[in-house]
Amino acid sequence: MRHFITDNLLLRTVESETDIRKLIDLCNSVFSDTEQPDPRIGEWVSALLTPGNHPTLTQDNYFLVEDTTGSEIVSTLNVIPQTWTYDGIPFGVGRIELVGTRKEYRRQGLVREQFKAAHQRCADLGLPVQGITGIYWYYRQFGYEYALDLGGRCHIALNMIPETPASSPFNLREWQPADLPRLEALYAFSIRKALVACQRPTEHWHYRFAGQSPQSIQKQWLYAITQAGKIVGYVIIPLDCWGSSLRIAELVTDVPYPDLIPWLLPRLRDEIPARFPDADPPLKGIDFHLGRRYPVYPYLKCYQPVLHAPYAWYIRVPDPAAFIHQIAPALEKRIAHSPLAGLTRSLTLDFYTSGLRLDFEEGRLAAAANLPRGIEKSDGRFPPLVFLQLLFGYRSLSQIFHSFPDAGASLEVCTILNTLFPRKPSWVVELY
Ligand SMILES: CC(C)(COP(=O)(O)OP(=O)(O)OC[C@H]1O[C@@H](n2cnc3c(N)ncnc32)[C@H](O)[C@@H]1OP(=O)(O)O)[C@@H](O)C(=O)NCCC(=O)NCCS
The missing domain is CATH 3.40.630.30 (Gcn5-related N-acetyltransferase (GNAT))
Known part of the structure; x- marks a missing residue:
């Protein structure tokens, strides 16, 4: 090229x-x-x-x-x-x-x-x-349009973390390749409810956690959390610090948080000086970079956390009709599990500089087509690219209507769009 x-x-x-x-x-x-x-x-x-x-x-x-x-x-x-x-x-x-x-x-x-x-x-x-x-x-x-949460964190000051408990059934150790099947299973468990998630094949675990030199800006440490010799979770700590905070990029476990957290936080706090002896500025906190909401957050409340809202992924879908075809089984399932089961209806959505037509027959997506500018009669309208926010569950239909006066649809179409594209959290880990 x-x-x-x-x-x-x-x-x-x-x-x-x-x-x-x-x-x-x-x-x-x-x-x-x-x-x-x-x-x-x-x-x-x-x-x-x-x-x-x-x-x-x-x-x-x-x-x-x-x-x-x-x-x-x-x-x-x-x-x-x-x-x-x-x-x-x-x-x-x-x-x-x-x-x-x-x-x-x-x-x-x-x-x-x-x-x-x-x-x-x-x-x-x-x-x-x-x-x-x-x-x-x-x-x-x-x-590109902002269409998925990126980051979002819960900050805890190190001085809010009490002393390490005298005894604990848990242990933290660096991962080994033999751990991978279990770690991958935990990861799969952690993304099971996400609307959009990133697959992390085995080769990517190796690249991510063994294929980077310790001097790389993308170096991440992967620790297994064990109990009686068995892996019950893992935690990922990137090299880069945010100001004076250490980042926790992932925390996945299948033991109850109330059992784990009172041990894990002091343990991480103790691990930090060993990992980052030359940190400048010195580390003063831990950021759980786990998104807008994460099941562990309620269990961090006693440490007086500060929540930071997420930034967002830029997303581009050059051929929306083809993408909709690809995800049609998900849309059809949503219809089948709703009062709209068996839907037979065409929807023409006007994006002002382009558009999209969706034909449903008996609850199945029979056809999807991109349309050129100049749609005369539409069932709904969105400013260019804003539809991606709905498609990826980033914003609800009513949030979009609230933010964009040039977005709208009839009540009947709103019911269909809400069924097809509910707001739903995603969890996209970064593979780079
Ligand atoms: C941001 C950066 C990559 C832009 O590179 P560039 O070669 O100047 O980009 P281009 O000229 O192709 O930019 C395309 C258009 O965006 C404009 N543009 C350039 N930098 C811009 C900026 N920071 N913000 C807004 N518009 C910008 C250009 O003028 C051009 O507009 P035009 O086509 O209407 O004339 C460059 O400034 C850079 O390397 N910054 C430091 C590293 C960085 O921040 N990278 C991005 C990490 S996400």
């Missing part, structure tokens, strides 16, 4: 060891929070591009722009293929990551050009959805 954007700016994918070395240099400086390069970023890039290390990312998915006058790499992004589920139905996602341009080359449309290439790559790979976690507003320009 090679394409000149201008006479000297060449858009292509990674081709050589030299490219990887230059990309590492670029990323170390572009993504650094300071004026100094941050080698932890390059460690991550290296983990992504070391042949055979990452389960799904190949050099063909790693885009760059080269200034051919000096053979310098000046801009980059990549696509990490993964599988998510919608009410249990798998679908492919291209996660866009490490989007950056050298300062002197910004605002020349280099990222815009790479997004076009990345979107084409997703189409070629059969990934119907793209997702990105990133800076405010920017990715809206490329057809």
Whole structure:
């Protein structure tokens, strides 16, 4: 894949060891929070591009722009293929990551050009959805809408955590490969109720927790929680701290929280200084990065927590009709389990610059089609892309109507849309 954007700016994918070395240099400086390069970023890039290390990312998915006058790499992004589920139905996602341009080359449309290439790559790979976690507003320009919770946390100050209990049946130890079947089962249990979730195949566990150097910005420690030698849960601690807080990226257990938490919190508090002896600023708290609501939160109340609202995933669905076809069994189940069972009805939704027609026959989705701009008679209307918020259970229909005066539908259609697309929490762990 090679394409000149201008006479000297060449858009292509990674081709050589030299490219990887230059990309590492670029990323170390572009993504650094300071004026100094941050080698932890390059460690991550290296983990992504070391042949055979990452389960799904190949050099063909790693885009760059080269200034051919000096053979310098000046801009980059990549696509990490993964599988998510919608009410249990798998679908492919291209996660866009490490989007950056050298300062002197910004605002020349280099990222815009790479997004076009990345979107084409997703189409070629059969990934119907793209997702990105990133800076405010920017990715809206490329057809993305905020449509899933990202993060959300419960903060506890270390000094609110009492002393470690004298005795406890639990133990915390680093994971071993032999633990994986049990850890995977716990993960599957933790996402069973999520509308949208991310599959994490075995190879991804290995990459995530063994394929990153301890110096990588994406290094995460995975600990098994054991009781009488058996694994009863796990906890994931990323390397990166948020200010002076340590992050808990995942906490999954099948023992009751009231038994576990009074031991786990002091245990984590004690683990922190060992893991982060040079933390600057010194760690003062633990952030349970477990979303807007998580079953453990009520059991943290006695530690005077502070809750922080989530940010959001940017989501792109270039062909909504095809995606709706893919998740049709979920929609049909919702109809079958409602007073609308056996629904026979066509719905025309106007998105102002495009639209969607859904034909239901006896409760089955018989057809779904994207429509061009200029719909004369519709059953419901949403500003461009806002429908994605409904589709992914991020906002309820009434929340959308409340926020967007140019969204609306008849009462009868509202009943159908509420049945088809209820608001429902999702839990999408980040695979990168
Ligand atoms: C954000 C960043 C990637 C943009 O790169 P870029 O090559 O300048 O992007 P483009 O020129 O292709 O941007 C496309 C459009 O967005 C505009 N734009 C660029 N940076 C923008 C920003 N931060 N906010 C809003 N719009 C921006 C461009 O002017 C261009 O508009 P136009 O097509 O109407 O002229 C770059 O500033 C960067 O590397 N920042 C530091 C790293 C970073 O924050 N990466 C994102 C992590 S999620």
